[in-house]
Amino acid sequence: MSSLLKMNSLHKGTAKLHAWLLDRFALEPSTMVDASDNNQISASDTRAIENVTLQVGEQYPIDLSNIQIPGSRKGLTDYKDIGVLRLGLLNLDEFDDEFRSRFTYTKRDWGKAINDFRQDIIEYFEPITATSTAGAIYHSQDRSRYSENQLYPNMREYCKHGLDRRLCYLCRQERENSKYKPASTESISRFGFLKPYLYPPIDQSLPSTTLFIHGLYPYPYQWDGIRFLVHHEQALLADEMGLGKTIQAIVALRSRFRQAKSKRVLIVCPKSLLGTWKRELGLWAPELSVQTISGPVDERLHMWQSDVHVFLCSYETLRQDVGYVQSHPNWIDSIILDEVQRVKNPETLAHHAVLRVAAGCRWGLSGTPLENKIEDVEAVFGALGLRLVINDRYSWNTKEIREVISPVILRRRIADVEKQLPPKQAQEIWLELNPRQRATYLAEENSGVSSLQRPGATRIHVLALITKLKQICNYDPISNSSCKLDYLTEALDEVIELGQKALVFSHYPNVTLRAIQSKLTRYQPSIFDGSLTSDERDRIIYAFQNNATPKVLLMSVQAGGLGITLTRANHVFHYDHWWNPAVAKQAEGRAHRIGQSKTVFVHHLYVSNTIEERIYDLLVKKQNLFDAVIDSLSTDTIVGKLSDDDLFGLFGLQAPVTEKRTRKP
């Protein structure tokens, strides 16, 4: 539809005006007609305008002749050019839109609407004025709090108690006691949200310093994986365990943000990996803001409303909250399903929940081979928004399935890319305590801190409390739950499936290793600790090196840390850590030594928001202090370098003042 300009009579300037209109606005000549006879106005008309009518379709004729310009005796028709131009530019759609957006009149009120519109037209003669501005500063060092702490440990934020905010025991107590953990703290400002879009595009040729924190850079095969994901809206990255699927997905995600293809992303992973994902996002995509969804339902609802780039939740949480996600269409535009084999059963609620998230970009990550069972492939690819066309499912074999899925799956084996890998590849896994485990932990910590506040408390008491808490982080004997064990079980599944073997090191053979041994029976683990005789030790080592079982060796760091060769294993799990990292390195040396033909993958297990994280931070902070003594392997040397304030400070306490004895003259 186009506008219809009617003029009852035309003045002498019409020809000039007519030509000007046609030229400038490319108006169709047929849109300008003489109202008296509906004939097209020609450039040769010389009559004067007496009145001008805008006729919008058949319904809304508006007589503009008598509109008065405020402060003037002249009517609108005295400003013929402007009035006519205004009319000439309006088309029916614009007119209707403008009317409807400005006025909500019923048809009976058209008289008033027309008057308002006349007034509006007069106001249109105002010049365009400058608008206000808005914006934000993004300093280069304005990285996420995590990465900032990593890089500049001295630049911590201090709490109202004058202590490091992350370590302050009093602040943590307040957070625990408050009903709501304010999710809004994770939210970012309107312009903070824009930050990822203002970074340069991700390009391998750019200097690493423009993309990643110092010391981090993907391997060439990881760049291939990143490009594969970026170029596929639906895809499965199925690299073998240890090749860095998480990193590849994060960098690919970062690239999508920089292309403005993603605005809100949901990452679904096993609960035990939430902490690891959050840490890795902080390292590899510090400009993205992340909200982990967990806790009671009312708290989660609050968290979902956070204005962040990435939501992180477990499959269980998504199953419970999918209704909320589904009620906001087009809200989540990308979803990453870590350990996507978890939704291979199409009958499960988790599978249905994933399907209900209407995200266009869907990536799956899995180290477990899927192609052995057509139903599994079908279900997993269904969760990724891909449908396999299968005519006769019974005649399909693994090779055929591989061919069909090959365009949307990328799987590299360690052997394929080993030349690009260093001989030893270390990874930190940050876990969250299970709810019941946390209850035990907090009860023990509260009781311990109360004891430390009593007179006579010494650093020995602090060290004893630390040991107790670390053991609960390893395994809670009251609830028989352990987030580390949950993770270890899943990781060992993959290790065993790949035909590889693993060593699990702990400093607490009696309290920890024996507790978890009974839960790992399907891997037939042996315990290697100081209680073994020399013959027993030799027998276990021989069996591990030469036989199919045991596949897993649970080792005391003190007993297994030195002198033995266990090169049959290429996965090392540090279940807990002592003060001196050199002790862990010695333990890793059992697998990473002459005779080892594979890359050794070292997995450091830590629990976030516990004494383990506080010690980790303290050791980072004191790194320079330790460098001089780090090779001595002596725990006492390390602990000896820490002051009483350092140790009591782990619990937000001040060290008790000790009275110095004065010698009598």
Added chain:
Amino acid sequence: MVNSADGRLVGFLGVYPTRDKRGFIGGLLVTDNMGKPEEFRVSLPIKPNMVQRTLYGESLIRHIGVNLCGQPLYNSLKTKNELILLLVENPEWLILAESITCLVAHVVKPGEKKGYVYLNDELTVNKLESPNTKEKSLYIQYPSSYFDDKQLVCHDIIGSFTEYMDLGEPFSRIEKALDVLSTENEQFT
């Protein structure tokens, strides 16, 4: 080697249509010499009505780019003192040089109508070798008020910035960010 752009900032000024195509939003992105964002300022949408469009005619884009976006955005910058160069997306906005203190230049885009640029006697275009642009060379246009010495200074500064970044690229970031902003906030639609 000491890079003359080290520690100094470069700005990029662009004006783009609003989502409803009825107006314009201006954006000024300030980056360091590696292209990392340091500050971003936007105008609220400017929506000239039909009569205003008509009355301003061909001067509309210049008026919006210079008077309604360029000057207010530049004046609102917190990093103004560290900004040594402002690159404008449209050569018509080079007259900003008369009202702001930092240097102003225009990077000619590969597809830009070169005839318009080159044939205008009042404007000067210089060629600069650039390792980070696809075409390996960059055409820079300076305000007519810049004589040889100022052009040389400008040329050196731009050359040092091109060491690590493609100076034509950040404009697309502004456009994407404004698009996201308008989808997320009705105020900017």
